Amino acid sequence: xxxxxxxxxxxxxxxxxxxxxxxxxxxxxxxxxxxxxxxxxxxxxxxxxxxxxxxxxxxxxxxxxxxxxxxxxxxxxxxxxxxxxxxxxxxxxxxxxxxxxxxxxxxxxxxxxxxxxxxxxxxxxxxxxxxxxxxxxxxxxxxxxxxxxxxxxxxxxxxxxxxxxxxxxxxxxxxxxxxxxxxxxxxxxxxxxxxxxxxxxxxxxxxxxxxxxxxxxxxxxxxxxxxxxxxxxxxxxxxxxxxxxxxxxxxxxxxxxxxxxxxxxxxxxxxxxx
Amino acid sequence: xxxxxxxxxxxxxxxxxxxxxxxxxxxxxxxxxxxxxxxxxxxxxxxxxxxxxxxxxxxxxxxxxxxxxxxxxxxxxxxxxxxxxxxxxxxxxxxxxxxxxxxxxxxxxxxxxxxxxxxxxxxxxxxxxxxxxxxxxxxxxxxxxxxxxxxxxxxxxxxxxxxxxxxxxxxxxxxxxxxxxxxxxxxxxxxxxxxxxxxxxxxxxxxxxxxxxxxxxxxxxxxxxxxxxxxxxxxxxxxxxxxxxxxxxxxxxxxxxxxxxxxxxxxxxxxxxx
Numbered sequence: 001x002x003x004x005x006x007x008x009x010x011x012x013x014x015x016x017x018x019x020x021x022x023x024x025x026x027x028x029x030x031x032x033x034x035x036x037x038x039x040x041x042x043x044x045x046x047x048x049x050x051x052x053x054x055x056x057x058x059x060x061x062x063x064x065x066x067x068x069x070x071x072x073x074x075x076x077x078x079x080x081x082x083x084x085x086x087x088x089x090x091x092x093x094x095x096x097x098x099x100x101x102x103x104x105x106x107x108x109x110x111x112x113x114x115x116x117x118x119x120x121x122x123x124x125x126x127x128x129x130x131x132x133x134x135x136x137x138x139x140x141x142x143x144x145x146x147x148x149x150x151x152x153x154x155x156x157x158x159x160x161x162x163x164x165x166x167x168x169x170x171x172x173x174x175x176x177x178x179x180x181x182x183x184x185x186x187x188x189x190x191x192x193x194x195x196x197x198x199x200x201x202x203x204x205x206x207x208x209x210x211x212x213x214x215x216x217x218x219x220x221x222x223x224x225x226x227x228x229x230x231x232x233x234x235x236x237x238x239x240x241x242x243x244x245x246x247x248x249x250x251x252x253x254x255x256x257x258x259x260x261x262x263x264x265x266x267x268x269x270x271x272x273x274x
Numbered sequence: 275x276x277x278x279x280x281x282x283x284x285x286x287x288x289x290x291x292x293x294x295x296x297x298x299x300x301x302x303x304x305x306x307x308x309x310x311x312x313x314x315x316x317x318x319x320x321x322x323x324x325x326x327x328x329x330x331x332x333x334x335x336x337x338x339x340x341x342x343x344x345x346x347x348x349x350x351x352x353x354x355x356x357x358x359x360x361x362x363x364x365x366x367x368x369x370x371x372x373x374x375x376x377x378x379x380x381x382x383x384x385x386x387x388x389x390x391x392x393x394x395x396x397x398x399x400x401x402x403x404x405x406x407x408x409x410x411x412x413x414x415x416x417x418x419x420x421x422x423x424x425x426x427x428x429x430x431x432x433x434x435x436x437x438x439x440x441x442x443x444x445x446x447x448x449x450x451x452x453x454x455x456x457x458x459x460x461x462x463x464x465x466x467x468x469x470x471x472x473x474x475x476x477x478x479x480x481x482x483x484x485x486x487x488x489x490x491x492x493x494x495x496x497x498x499x500x501x502x503x504x505x506x507x508x509x510x511x512x513x514x515x516x517x518x519x520x521x522x523x524x525x526x527x528x529x530x531x532x533x534x535x536x537x538x539x540x541x542x543x544x545x546x547x548x
Contacts, residue, residue: 026377065374065381071392072353074385075346099371099401100339101431103300107339111348118345127373129403129426131433152403157375159405166440166447173440 004186005091005123005148006208010235012058012091017262018269020059020093020210022241023049023081025066029242033249039070043077045249050084052251053244056258059091061210061239062121079118093210094121097152101134109141113149123148123208125191129163132180135188142187148208149188153177154201156193156213174201182207192227194219200227209236215243225268238265278460279365279397279422280482284509286332286365291536292543294333294367294484296515297323297355299340303516307523313344317351319523324358326525327518330532333365335484335513336395353392360396367484368395371426375408383415387423397422397482399465403437406454409462416461422482423462427451428475430467430487448475456481466501468493474501483510489517499542512539 002008025035025042033048035041050060062085067078085092098108111117112124123142126135128151138149154164154174164174181188182204192201194213200223203209209228213219221238228236240261247257276282299309299316307322309315324334336359341352359366372382385391386398397416400409402425412423428438428448438448455462456478466475468487474497477483483502487493495512502510514535521531 024378026381028377063378063381065372065378065385068349068385068393069381069388069391071385072346072349073392075342075349079346097373098339099373099403099426101429101433103302104298104337104339107300107337107343111339111342111345114343117343118347119342127401127403129373129401129434129437130429130431131436131438133433133436134429134431152373155375155404155408157404157408159375159407160403162405162407162442162450163403163437163440163447164405166437166442168436168440173437176436 001144002146004146005142006186006189006235008122009059009091009208009237013235013237016056016058018237018265019057019258019261020061020237020239021049021053021057021244021258022061022063022239024063024241024245029245032246039073039077042067042070042074043080046077046081047084048249049245049254050081050088050090052248052254053258054088054090056255056262057090058237059093060085061093061095064094064096082119082121092121093150094119094124097125097127099127099130101130105134106137109138113138113141113145113147115145123150123189125150125152127152128177132177132184139185139187143185147187150191150208150210151177151181151188152191154193154195156195156217156219158195160195161198178203194223194227203231203234205231205233207234209234210239211236212239214238215240221264221268225271275418276420278420279416280460280463280509282396283333283365283482283511287509287511290330290332292511292539293331293532293535294335294511294513295323295327295331295518295532296335296337296513298337298515298519303519306520313347313351316341316344316348317354320351320355321358322523323519323528324355324362324364326522326528327532328362328364330529330536331364332511333367334359335367335369338368338370356393356395366395367397367399367424368393369399371399371401373401373404375404379408380411383412387412387415387419387421389419397424397463399424399426401426402451406451406458413459413461417459421461424465424482424484425451425455425462426465428467428469430469430491430493432469434469435472452477468497468501477505477508479505479507481508483508484513485510486513488512489514495538495542499545
């Protein structure tokens, strides 16, 4: 069994800083890069972004939707991108936000975390609407292979509060779920979105955290610091998608955007003394 | 624009009864059918089940996980199965339980509900952890194409209550979400699982409903009647997966299992006077 995902992510953050590059080949971004709205275009965008950013980020998050929109051909492009990222020494997060139960959850886990799967990633994102216990098949596959399961606890969109702030035994669901994660498995981490206008969540120190929301979605590095600055043992990466990729397709411009983001992240971390 | 999904489902239920066949090519079922644990095996199982059951059910639910576990090749088999089902006049539900926001949700909607997509289905399942409003891109794509969006409000597994019974403004989330669906769009329906030990939910009459849980998962046709019997305007289908497919691969045995299930369903409906 390889080292656990959280330890591998901590090492990558120590080596290359707390950035995760979100690879989102949306139709808008493909047009901006001069690429076709097709599986071929999505594959070319991912390949170019990975080649330019490999030395600058700890991890990459590949957003399955933007490949799935091209059907099986799109999934083929995602397989190639996952292979390229792994070959470049990048940790891969498959952002799939899957959610199901029993043998269906096991099949999704096999797809995204299974040994030998063409879609295998270092970590996968999942959604807990069916209960945290329903995610056990993901956890088992992750534990067996040194991979991670990142539970979307808080999303970065304003509509998310309707569900995430509902009360379970008098406490907001997002807090209840966060509190239970670490006790269930060291393979479990969380996606904690930086949602403008919502107060920082109280976090358990130890699990891996992925933070979307900085940049176009409206959150700042100061808010990143306010949410994660007190953690000592947890590896944390901030996901930047459009904030990086809108600088492309020129590799030097992509690298400059990553360097600027890394500097902003370092300034926040230094200010927090971590 | 074709007729709305709910109207097409109502017509299919009137013509062929309230059954939805769940096509789940799990490794266990593939072995039972003598098929390989591969994309080819999953495709063969789906093809055989669709051919045997086309005249006996109103709709088929294709479970994406059991194709996705074979990567892009598996998605290719799912594309073929969706095409075969549509060609046989069956309504297709892509059981994908996707959940995301903004342009990512739009990309998933394009994949599963878009005109001309290789994965296009008559309806898709989605999960509301990111808020009902985050599903708007799915709703827009569905409305434009006469397709449906089935929101998983209550799942059939025991762990689901942790989230689904959390309180939003003092009411269980599952009730809040159900209450909001119909007012948002006629393209929205719900997945209401028959969860052993949970009380029937109060339903709005009109939206389409899909009910998993009968059979191996422990719910009975009487519980189906108790949950849905009072509806007059809503089309409702009960999903049966293992209860049908475990009878295969012999086509006559599959048809006999569907006929027995249809009879049980008719008995419940007659008893309820609907």
